[in-house]
Amino acid sequence: MTGLRERKKAETRAALGWAAIHLAAERGYDNVRVEDIAEAVGVSPRTFNNYFASKAEAIASRHLDRSLRTAAALRERPADEQLWVALTKAALEQFTRGPEVEAMPSPAHTQWVTGVRTMLAEPALQGERLRAAAVAEAELAAAVAERTGTDLATEMYPRLVAAAASAAVGVAMQHYLDSADPPAPIEHLITDAFTQVAAGLPAPPR
Amino acid sequence: MTGLRERKKAETRAALGWAAIHLAAERGYDNVRVEDIAEAVGVSPRTFNNYFASKAEAIASRHLDRSLRTAAALRERPADEQLWVALTKAALEQFTRGPEVEAMPSPAHTQWVTGVRTMLAEPALQGERLRAAAVAEAELAAAVAERTGTDLATEMYPRLVAAAASAAVGVAMQHYLDSADPPAPIEHLITDAFTQVAAGLPAPPR
DNA sequence: GGATATTTTTGCGTGCCGCGCATATTTGCC
DNA sequence: GGCAAATATGCGCGGCACGCAAAAATATCC
Numbered sequence: 001m002t003g004l005r006e007r008k009k010a011e012t013r014a015a016l017g018w019a020a021i022h023l024a025a026e027r028g029y030d031n032v033r034v035e036d037i038a039e040a041v042g043v044s045p046r047t048f049n050n051y052f053a054s055k056a057e058a059i060a061s062r063h064l065d066r067s068l069r070t071a072a073a074l075r076e077r078p079a080d081e082q083l084w085v086a087l088t089k090a091a092l093e094q095f096t097r098g099p100e101v102e103a104m105p106s107p108a109h110t111q112w113v114t115g116v117r118t119m120l121a122e123p124a125l126q127g128e129r130l131r132a133a134a135v136a137e138a139e140l141a142a143a144v145a146e147r148t149g150t151d152l153a154t155e156m157y158p159r160l161v162a163a164a165a166s167a168a169v170g171v172a173m174q175h176y177l178d179s180a181d182p183p184a185p186i187e188h189l190i191t192d193a194f195t196q197v198a199a200g201l202p203a204p205p206r
Numbered sequence: 207m208t209g210l211r212e213r214k215k216a217e218t219r220a221a222l223g224w225a226a227i228h229l230a231a232e233r234g235y236d237n238v239r240v241e242d243i244a245e246a247v248g249v250s251p252r253t254f255n256n257y258f259a260s261k262a263e264a265i266a267s268r269h270l271d272r273s274l275r276t277a278a279a280l281r282e283r284p285a286d287e288q289l290w291v292a293l294t295k296a297a298l299e300q301f302t303r304g305p306e307v308e309a310m311p312s313p314a315h316t317q318w319v320t321g322v323r324t325m326l327a328e329p330a331l332q333g334e335r336l337r338a339a340a341v342a343e344a345e346l347a348a349a350v351a352e353r354t355g356t357d358l359a360t361e362m363y364p365r366l367v368a369a370a371a372s373a374a375v376g377v378a379m380q381h382y383l384d385s386a387d388p389p390a391p392i393e394h395l396i397t398d399a400f401t402q403v404a405a406g407l408p409a410p411p412r
Numbered sequence: 413g414g415a416t417a418t419t420t421t422t423g424c425g426t427g428c429c430g431c432g433c434a435t436a437t438t439t440g441c442c
Numbered sequence: 443g444g445c446a447a448a449t450a451t452g453c454g455c456g457g458c459a460c461g462c463a464a465a466a467a468t469a470t471c472c
Contacts, residue, residue, distance in 0.1 A: 005419075005420085005467095005468065005469075008420095008468095009420085033456095033457070033458090034457080034458070034459090035457090043421080043422095044421065044422050044423075045422095045423095046421075046422055046423070046424090046460090047420085047421055047422070049458085049459060049460065050420080050421075050422095053329070053459075053460090054458080054459075055458080056333075082409070083408075083409040084407075084409075123259070123337065126337050126340065127262075127333030127334050127336060127337040128333050130333060130336035130337060130339075130340060131329065131332050131333040131336060133336075134332065134336060148409050148410055149410070150410060156377050156378065156381050156395065156398065156399055156402070157402065157407070157410065159377045159380070159381070160373070160374065160377050160399060160402055160403060160407055161407050163373035163374075163376065163377050164370050164373055164403060164407060166373075167366070167369035167370055167372075167373050168366065168369075170369065171362050171365045171366050171369050172362065174365070175362050175365070189362065192362065193362055193366060196362070196363065196366055197366060197370060197406070197407070198406050198407070199406050200403070200404050200405050200406035200407075201290075201363070201366055201367050201370060201403070201404070201406075202289075203288070203289040203290075203354050204354055204355070204356060204363065211438090211439060211440075211448075211449085214439095214449095215449085236428095239427095239428070239429090240428080240429070240430090241428090249450080249451095250450065250451050250452080251451095252431090252450075252451055252452070252453090253449085253450055253451070255429085255430060255431065256449075256450075256451095259430075259431090260429080260430075261429085
């Protein structure tokens with residue numbers, strides 16, 4: 001089923017996305033031209049825009065893919081698992097660090113995180129990332145509707161769950177990036193965030 | 207305190223934002239050039255970019271303002287009010303329709319809603335709207351932290367509340383726009399969404 | 413295995429955008 | 443009225459997103 005054609009396409013897309021992130025984290029978002037990204041992958045500038053509508057979209061593509069995988073992961077969870085447990089686990093699965101990051105030597109890693117942080121501060125990027133999250137949210141809502149037997153068309157429930165879950169992950173990531181020299185592992189933050197949301201976020205006792 | 211200078215600035219900004227929305231809803235997002243918007247307000251194209259970094263930002267500006275007002279409204283709510291009650295009411299306050307919409311004759315209003323819907327489908331717009339929501343979310347989180355006596359720097363709680371509230375409003379609005387000939391008033395949808403979130407979004411009985 | 417159909421890449425051209433910079437104009441203040 | 447600060451404008455540049463058509467790569471069929 002997965003012919004040479006599709007595979008190559010997926011590879012090119014991934015390469016472009018990765019190159020875009022890499023370059024932007026290294027030298028800053030607007031010191032990277034589309035031309036540079038294309039060149040790094042060995043493809044014409046015009047081809048870049050066959051894959052992505054904008055530089056920002058390319059950078060956000062990994063975020064999009066990960067978010068989409070969360071929806072897919074939820075569908076894989078056993079049907080008798082509690083909804084919020086399943087959601088938490090589905091999200092957590094996406095945060096095991098890949099080998100290309102794991103293999104980084106420590107000083108390079110620190111510099112890398114700094115670069116990413118700076119990059120994410122770019123307004124144009126934030127919009128695109130949020131949009132990616134919104135696209136994935138629709139998928140997630142569909143998966144939730146399926147699992148809970150609710151109607152996506154008439155009820156807000158599945159969308160609310162998807163939005164809340166997405167927000168939980170977002171806040172956890174933000175918290176993780178904000179605290180320099182991360183003391184708390186991201187997995188713990190995500191679990192914590194989901195727990196609070198599932199509890200209805202009650203006001204703490206004064 | 208509010209001198210002529212600031213007032214004029216605010217007026218120009220509002221006029222540009224409104225003109226941008228109006229034109230985009232009327233003839234479609236990319237049939238509107240920055241030049242057109244500037245001309246409609248009687249200002250130079252260069253000046254447009256003194257107020258907004260992009261066409262999309264101008265269109266999203268009203269959304270941003272409304273979201274910021276929600277945070278301000280929360281601060282005005284009595285301190286002894288339940289958190290989620292206060293949040294709901296603060297959000298609701300922003301959805302009383304302004305006179306410029308209320309005064310529209312019915313056929314024009316239908317056409318208007320359609321135009322807005324199409325406009326909001328534009329990817330570039332979605333990103334910018336979401337970014338606006340994120341900016342306001344930070345304000346809201348600060349207000350929540352204040353009210354609940356939690357620490358914005360070390361706890362995720364206030365950000366989670368702000369994100370969930372923002373998501374609730376977003377879902378309600380989406381639901382409202384999606385259902386043609388809106389049967390349910392937006393106020394009811396918002397109240398409903400907040401209630402569900404505050405209850406922890408439990409899975410419905412099967 | 414070779415011809416044909418389909419998909420993908422590429423080059424080129426176009427219109428618009430975002431913004432830096434210098435200048436003119438307006439506003440606030442004494 | 444005059445001076446300092448803020449704001450509006452004109453000009454120009456580099457880059458981006460994308461339509462279109464030709465060329466190259468890949469799949470398909472006999």
